[in-house]
Amino acid sequence: MVIAVAGVLTAGLFFLGRTTPKKRIIKAEAHSANDGHNHAAANESVVSIDTILTLAKKNLSKEQIIRINTLENSITSGDVKEQQLHVYHQLARFWADSAHIFEPYAWYNGEAARLENSEKSLTFAARLFLDNLQDDEVAARRKWKALQAKDLFERSLEINPTNDSAKVGLGACYLFGGISDMPMEGISKIREVVAKDSNNIYAQTMLAQGAIISGQYDKAASRLELVNKLAPGNVEHTLMLADVYERVGNKPLAIAWYQKSVALATNKELKEAVKKRVIELKN
Numbered sequence: 001m002v003i004a005v006a007g008v009l010t011a012g013l014f015f016l017g018r019t020t021p022k023k024r025i026i027k028a029e030a031h032s033a034n035d036g037h038n039h040a041a042a043n044e045s046v047v048s049i050d051t052i053l054t055l056a057k058k059n060l061s062k063e064q065i066i067r068i069n070t071l072e073n074s075i076t077s078g079d080v081k082e083q084q085l086h087v088y089h090q091l092a093r094f095w096a097d098s099a100h101i102f103e104p105y106a107w108y109n110g111e112a113a114r115l116e117n118s119e120k121s122l123t124f125a126a127r128l129f130l131d132n133l134q135d136d137e138v139a140a141r142r143k144w145k146a147l148q149a150k151d152l153f154e155r156s157l158e159i160n161p162t163n164d165s166a167k168v169g170l171g172a173c174y175l176f177g178g179i180s181d182m183p184m185e186g187i188s189k190i191r192e193v194v195a196k197d198s199n200n201i202y203a204q205t206m207l208a209q210g211a212i213i214s215g216q217y218d219k220a221a222s223r224l225e226l227v228n229k230l231a232p233g234n235v236e237h238t239l240m241l242a243d244v245y246e247r248v249g250n251k252p253l254a255i256a257w258y259q260k261s262v263a264l265a266t267n268k269e270l271k272e273a274v275k276k277r278v279i280e281l282k283n
Contacts, residue, residue, distance in 0.1 A: 047144040088112035119159045126152035146177020168203045235264040
């Protein structure tokens with residue numbers, strides 16, 4: 001039952017489009033190589049940008065290989081910041097628009113953000129990694145994405161320490177990315193924001209997701225009820241709450257919230273999937 005609902009919820013997040021390029025994730029095995037922004041411990045099996053790019057290029061045509069190699073070579077030949085930024089953005093657009101592969105797209109957005117070093121660009125790049133890693137089933141790759149997001153959020157917070165959204169994002173990196181043996185480290189960072197503003201929707205949603213992961217469904221339901229009260233009409237939040245109520249066996253409330261999500265969803269396939277789930281719950 002729960003597996004079926006989780007599938008509906010995942011489908012909902014997919015169709016809502018969390019990320020810019022098509023959500024094509026490279027099915028990579030973990031490798032021991034590391035990169036400059038990946039602070040994983042030595043001797044641990046990790047995914048690196050080198051292995052990601054190598055695997056991604058296997059999906060390209062000969063013409064695309066020539067194009068990408070030319071762009072990559074122009075990074076090192078360019079000694080002007082604006083020129084390097086331009087190349088990073090070109091590479092990001094290539095991986096998004098031509099190759100439709102997420103990881104290199106996010107990586108080059110991150111590199112551009114690090115070079116530009118503005119709060120806006122750093123936070124945007126960090127959110128790309130964070131939003132995508134939550135759907136990634138490969139632990140090593142998920143951790144790599146979390147480390148990229150963590151680095152970018154931390155750089156953003158150096159510029160503006162009062163950015164609550166970045167604080168919540170940083171906490172979520174610990175919560176969902178497996179970058180620490182103490183997930184409470186992430187929870188505590190998010191709770192700091194909630195303690196200051198209990199109506200922070202982003203923070204409350206992240207804490208609800210953390211409660212779901214730890215099996216504290218009552219707490220998750222309470223936070224999601226608040227989120228839906230503060231921001232009614234969000235299909236993702238309604239699906240999350242419906243899923244939680246199904247997990248605890250409260251069919252009437254699960255059905256009610258699934259039906260609300262049907263009214264809110266704009267994607268036809270998502271609507272049909274949720275309608276099917278409602279029928280299954282009623283039988």
